Amino acid sequence: xxxxxxxxxxxxxxxxxxxxxxxxxxxxxxxxxxxxxxxxxxxxxxxxxxxxxxxxxxxxxxxxxxxxxxxxxxxxxxxxxxxxxxxxxxxxxxxxxxxxxxxxxxx
Amino acid sequence: xxxxxxxxxxxxxxxxxxxxxxxxxxxxxxxxxxxxxxxxxxxxxxxxxxxxxxxxxxxxxxxxxxxxxxxxxxxxxxxxxxxxxxxxxxxxxxxxxxxxxxxxxxxxxxxxxxxxxxx
Numbered sequence: 001x002x003x004x005x006x007x008x009x010x011x012x013x014x015x016x017x018x019x020x021x022x023x024x025x026x027x028x029x030x031x032x033x034x035x036x037x038x039x040x041x042x043x044x045x046x047x048x049x050x051x052x053x054x055x056x057x058x059x060x061x062x063x064x065x066x067x068x069x070x071x072x073x074x075x076x077x078x079x080x081x082x083x084x085x086x087x088x089x090x091x092x093x094x095x096x097x098x099x100x101x102x103x104x105x106x107x
Numbered sequence: 108x109x110x111x112x113x114x115x116x117x118x119x120x121x122x123x124x125x126x127x128x129x130x131x132x133x134x135x136x137x138x139x140x141x142x143x144x145x146x147x148x149x150x151x152x153x154x155x156x157x158x159x160x161x162x163x164x165x166x167x168x169x170x171x172x173x174x175x176x177x178x179x180x181x182x183x184x185x186x187x188x189x190x191x192x193x194x195x196x197x198x199x200x201x202x203x204x205x206x207x208x209x210x211x212x213x214x215x216x217x218x219x220x221x222x223x224x225x226x
Contacts, residue, residue: 032210043201043216044152050210087152091211096167099152 002026002090006100013105017078021103023071023088032092035064035073038102039084047086048073075105083107109134111202111217119196119224125189129202129217132183136160140205141178141185142213145198153198157205158185192224 003026013019023033031051036044046055048064051071061076075082088100115127129141143155156166158176166174170189178185189196200222204215 034210034212036213043219044213045216046212046214049208049212053209055212055214089152089213094211095156095165096169097154097211099154101151 001096002029002093002098004088004090004098004100006086006088006103008103009101010104010106012107013078014107015078015080019075019078019105021073021086021088021105023066023073023100025069025071025090025092028068029090029092031067032090033064033066033071034089034091035062036087036089037082037084038087044087078105109204109215111204111215113200113202113217113220115220115222117221117223119192119222120226121193121224122191125187125192125196125222125224127187127200127202127220127222128184129186130182130184131204134204136178136180136183136185140207140211141176142203142205143176143187144201144203144213146201146219147198155187155189155200194224196222197224198222 005024007022033051035048038044052064063074085102085104110132112130119125137160140157142157158164158178160178173190175188199219201219202217203213206212206214
């Protein structure tokens with residue numbers, strides 16, 4: 001399996017801050033990397049696909065970068081509704097697709 | 108807009124079979140891969156497997172010996188069966204649509220159903 005490791009596990013920020021979350025794959029996954037946001041009691045929702053492409057309807061303050069093994073999700077100006085848990089997920093190798101352990105963004 | 112809704116028992120006894128169904132509305136089930144993902148506090152998000160209307164299935168190797176998935180095109184729904192469950196199978200189970208474009212994206216999720224394994 002491809003292991004996905006996120007850092008940090010939790011992150012404190014204020015409204016208006018710029019924040020970044022890192023995801024590292026255990027081997028080269030090219031750009032086969034997606035990011036999801038999950039709010040309490042809800043299902044995850046895709047934010048970014050193929051490392052840097054904004055999913056439909058996602059605000060432009062979210063962006064993704066990276067390729068190979070190292071990836072970053074950046075929120076340029078955190079809003080109240082952005083406080084949630086974020087997950088990376090590799091789609092380079094199926095069976096199984098794998099997720100990072102999550103990064104909780106807190107006030 | 109596609110909507111997915113899980114249904115099934117919220118409590119299953121150890122060694123028995125967990126059976127869940129996901130109803131799909133707003134889109135044909137004849138496209139996409141239909142996927143099950145579960146979430147626990149300990150292991151996070153875990154991909155269980157996927158099925159396609161063509162009959163193709165792929166499973167997580169860690170669960171392959173116990174899992175079966177299928178798609179019912181006449182009812183626009185798909186299902187999960189997990190045999191010989193233990194407490195480790197206690198989780199929130201999500202049914203998910205997987206779109207395959209440049210990469211595979213889990214782009215539509217059900218709300219999730221809590222399944223507890225306990226006697």
